[in-house]
Amino acid sequence: MALVLNEEQQMLRDSAKSFIQESSPVSILRELRDSDAEWSPELWTGMAEMGWAGIAIAEEYGGLEFGYVGAGVVQEECGRTLASSPLVSSAFVCASLISALGSDDQKTSLLPAISSGESIYALASGESPRFDPLAVKMTAVPDGDSYVLNGTKTHVIDGNVCNNYIVVARTSGNAGDPDGLSLFVIGKDADGVGCQGALNADSRISATVVFDQVRVNNSALLGEPGAGWQALQRALDIGAVMSAAELLGLADEAFKRTIEYLKDRKQFGVVVASFQALQHRAAQLFCELELCRSAVLKALQALDEDAESRSRLASAAKAKMTKTAKLAVNEAVQMHGGIGMTDEFDIGFFMKRAAAASQEYGDYYYHTDRFAQLGGY
Amino acid sequence: MADLNDFRGQTRVWLEENCPPSMRQPILSEKDPWWGGRKAEFLSEDQRLWLERMAERGWTAPQWPVEYGGGGLSREEAKILQQEMERILARRPLESFGIDMLGPALLKFASEEQKQRYIPEIVRGEIRWCQGYSEPNAGSDLASLQARAEDKGDHYLVNGSKVWTSYADKSDWIFCLVRTDFDAPKHQGISFLLFDMESPGVSTNPVKLISGNSPFCDTFFDNVKVPKENLVGELNKGWDIAKYLLTHEREMIGGFGLSKAGADSLGQAAAQKLGLANGRLREGGLRGDIADFEIEELAFASTVERVIDEAKAGQGTGAASSLLKLYGTELNKSRNELLMSIGGSAALQWGDDGTTTFARDWLRSKGNSIEGGTSEIQLNIIAKRILGMPG
Numbered sequence: 001m002a003l004v005l006n007e008e009q010q011m012l013r014d015s016a017k018s019f020i021q022e023s024s025p026v027s028i029l030r031e032l033r034d035s036d037a038e039w040s041p042e043l044w045t046g047m048a049e050m051g052w053a054g055i056a057i058a059e060e061y062g063g064l065e066f067g068y069v070g071a072g073v074v075q076e077e078c079g080r081t082l083a084s085s086p087l088v089s090s091a092f093v094c095a096s097l098i099s100a101l102g103s104d105d106q107k108t109s110l111l112p113a114i115s116s117g118e119s120i121y122a123l124a125s126g127e128s129p130r131f132d133p134l135a136v137k138m139t140a141v142p143d144g145d146s147y148v149l150n151g152t153k154t155h156v157i158d159g160n161v162c163n164n165y166i167v168v169a170r171t172s173g174n175a176g177d178p179d180g181l182s183l184f185v186i187g188k189d190a191d192g193v194g195c196q197g198a199l200n201a202d203s204r205i206s207a208t209v210v211f212d213q214v215r216v217n218n219s220a221l222l223g224e225p226g227a228g229w230q231a232l233q234r235a236l237d238i239g240a241v242m243s244a245a246e247l248l249g250l251a252d253e254a255f256k257r258t259i260e261y262l263k264d265r266k267q268f269g270v271v272v273a274s275f276q277a278l279q280h281r282a283a284q285l286f287c288e289l290e291l292c293r294s295a296v297l298k299a300l301q302a303l304d305e306d307a308e309s310r311s312r313l314a315s316a317a318k319a320k321m322t323k324t325a326k327l328a329v330n331e332a333v334q335m336h337g338g339i340g341m342t343d344e345f346d347i348g349f350f351m352k353r354a355a356a357a358s359q360e361y362g363d364y365y366y367h368t369d370r371f372a373q374l375g376g377y
Numbered sequence: 378m379a380d381l382n383d384f385r386g387q388t389r390v391w392l393e394e395n396c397p398p399s400m401r402q403p404i405l406s407e408k409d410p411w412w413g414g415r416k417a418e419f420l421s422e423d424q425r426l427w428l429e430r431m432a433e434r435g436w437t438a439p440q441w442p443v444e445y446g447g448g449g450l451s452r453e454e455a456k457i458l459q460q461e462m463e464r465i466l467a468r469r470p471l472e473s474f475g476i477d478m479l480g481p482a483l484l485k486f487a488s489e490e491q492k493q494r495y496i497p498e499i500v501r502g503e504i505r506w507c508q509g510y511s512e513p514n515a516g517s518d519l520a521s522l523q524a525r526a527e528d529k530g531d532h533y534l535v536n537g538s539k540v541w542t543s544y545a546d547k548s549d550w551i552f553c554l555v556r557t558d559f560d561a562p563k564h565q566g567i568s569f570l571l572f573d574m575e576s577p578g579v580s581t582n583p584v585k586l587i588s589g590n591s592p593f594c595d596t597f598f599d600n601v602k603v604p605k606e607n608l609v610g611e612l613n614k615g616w617d618i619a620k621y622l623l624t625h626e627r628e629m630i631g632g633f634g635l636s637k638a639g640a641d642s643l644g645q646a647a648a649q650k651l652g653l654a655n656g657r658l659r660e661g662g663l664r665g666d667i668a669d670f671e672i673e674e675l676a677f678a679s680t681v682e683r684v685i686d687e688a689k690a691g692q693g694t695g696a697a698s699s700l701l702k703l704y705g706t707e708l709n710k711s712r713n714e715l716l717m718s719i720g721g722s723a724a725l726q727w728g729d730d731g732t733t734t735f736a737r738d739w740l741r742s743k744g745n746s747i748e749g750g751t752s753e754i755q756l757n758i759i760a761k762r763i764l765g766m767p768g
Contacts, residue, residue: 002686003679259764274768279760286759287700294679295672316672323669365665372668377644377658 001301003294005073012070016077019050024083026346032084033203039161044085048117053091056238058099061111068092068238068303072245072296079249082353084204086120086158088242093235094121094166097183100231101223110185121185122162123235124153124209131362133168133236134176134229138211140169140184147171147221149184149192149214157360159207160197163188167211168232171225178229183222190214202356203349234306237314239361241299244321247357248296251321251328252289254350258282258332265337278335285331288324295320312374319367322358329354384454388461395430396467397423403466407590410472414505415549431470432501438476441484446497452689474543475499475506477629479552482622486569486610495571507574508626509539509553509596510619517754519554520563520616524598526555526570533557533570533608535578535601541748545581545594548574552622558613569615572603588740589727626749627702633709633745635678643667643712647719663718670711677704699762703755706745713739 005013024043032040047053055071057063064070071092078085095114098107113119128135138151149169159165165186173180188195192214197205223231259282262273272278299317302310329351333340340347358364400423404410411417411424419425431437434448439455441447450458462469480499483492498504515522524537535555545551550573558566574581578601583591610618641649644667647658658664684697717724717739724735746752760766 002690003683004686004690004692259766263766271767273766276757276760276768279764279766279768280753280756282764282766283756283759286764287704290700291673291676291680291704294683295676297683298675298679313675316675319669319672320676368665368668368672371672372644372658372664373656375642375644375668375671376656377648377653377664377667 003297009069009073013073016074020077020081020083025081029082038205047085053117054115056092057095057111057115061107062115069300072300075242075245076249079246080253082349086161089158090114090121092242093123093239096235096238097166097231120162121164121166122156122158124156124165125168126155131366136168136170137175138169140171140182146215146217149211151211153209156207156209159195159209160205180226181228182225183228184216184220186216200356202353236361237311240318241314243357243360244296244317247321247325248292250350250354251325254328254332255285258335261336292321292324315367315371319364322364325354381453385457388458392461397427399423400427400468401466412472412505413502428470428502437471438500445492446500471502478622478626479506481625482618486618504550505548507542507545507548507551509542509551511541513540517751522554524555526557533603535598535603537598539596542594542596543592545596546583554615554619564616566613567615568612569609569618570603571607576601588737624698627698630702630749633705643715644671650719670715677708699755699758703752709745710742713742
């Protein structure tokens, strides 16, 4: 496959760009932060109308079956304006788990509602501050025709706005074992489920979700008991690449705003863009971003092909992107000088969101470690 | 698409039948590649056969026109040929500045007569070319070069000197930038000349580098007579050719950032040399640096791929050569640094027979970000031409 966007993907990018720029500019993030609203249901409705919630879902379940390159293109545009939505959690990550593990009945009953945007799913997986998807202690104990779940999930992205969780729990083994992980679909309103939102630095809310003696029917299980790891790994790869795509848009936008500022700001009687000390740093960052663009597109294509190298490419993309996004936002604030430190100016939002998105689905250290492991060292 | 699949199938069969087994070994030493030229002798019969067979199809220069001996392949076909060669670890049959630098410039700027004379012998590896660009006082500021060619009616008389002329002592001909208008602004008085290194008045002096090897020479021109028909393009318009050629040189040098086909990854090399504990290298810091490097390498290789595919799709940014030069050379330096760390004290071994060693390769790589335009020059180009920063 050629490492370029095809015509359809370019058209999707263009329509995503104009939709997002119009309906969710950075000022919307500021408004949300300064109000009591936890999220923007209007934006979600608009996205669903654009068909984005069905991009990665098969046509027979109401999706567009457009693929992950398309999903990534949309995410990149969302990253540019720091637009917040449950698109990744629900339509890309959780939908992939239902598609991979669900029975025909489950797929038929669950996927169309995700695809239309009507239902929102969040992945309740992590239990520790650092991303570590195998370190699951939460238990699911079979009891007749049901399971009883106990445990606490932390930093559940979109955990406050969803209607349903896909919960990762252990039916056997110990924290750290790949075997024994089982996935359940559990309603947010189910008895024994408690959700507590907390505000993060990026003005988004993540949730701690407590499952206390939650009893679900066997039909809530996705796939075979104890055999969830393979599909979960793929879903987390999707999440990692999507968050890399978001960071690509974010970092590229922060870079562009910075270059514009340098060309505008005058000191010593000249625009500061004429200083070689700044030119070289800007040029270096431009190169880093170009490498990121290649790494992200390569990983997106690997998701669509479900290539053997998928996990390695996903980790490479997220690691490279995380490292570069950090550089981009640090340079952005530094090169903006004092004004970059003010809340009134938007560039700080980019720094805060970059830090949060970097942690989602694994940061630089997680993914370089995984990349090395997959490489046999 | 069906045509391309046919092409792939036929190419695969042809390579299987025609690439000798000893030409399917990774290139490990500086002595392995074949550079061609009047003075060169083949190291093996296989090396000769491989060149002859590839040159006959024009596949030493796959995309050049058939009328000048090239392969006449489309970009897609050339990519397939390269993939199929990599698949069996086939070596390039010919390393050549003629192919990587001069040829593209001749195809664009030379007269029909010049193309017919020079290009076929480049394809066949008969003439080895060197590049006369840098001078003692013209490095990053290349356009300030002083070597001069005076019009003597039926010939040019060339005087001056060049530095960093790669393999000048082994080359047959030189493509050379000379000043032909001594009053014009510096970019507008330069011409592009070709001449035989055996011409009276040409001398070379190999320069020993920090690696202990001497791939570069000081080159002197003392009243060298050059026939007037050896001027390429218009008089005093040589800077355009120089710049065009430099973009090809940058891409070639940037290619050093790609790992060699068939070579172990750094991580695998480290695992073999140092052993693993619980599936990991013992030293976490080294392991992290290797992984970081391999991720950069992968992103760089994907960028090379993307640049080619974008050009094919007409989406190119046109800025690629500076980026590839900058990043590829910095990567190659990092690779050599890590190889030195992985090798430890054993990697310091010098070897007195001039053979390639880790230490010599490491020292040689430091020149990558200087030759063909320093990293700082590439950053200037990117800042000014792509980002539009003034000054």
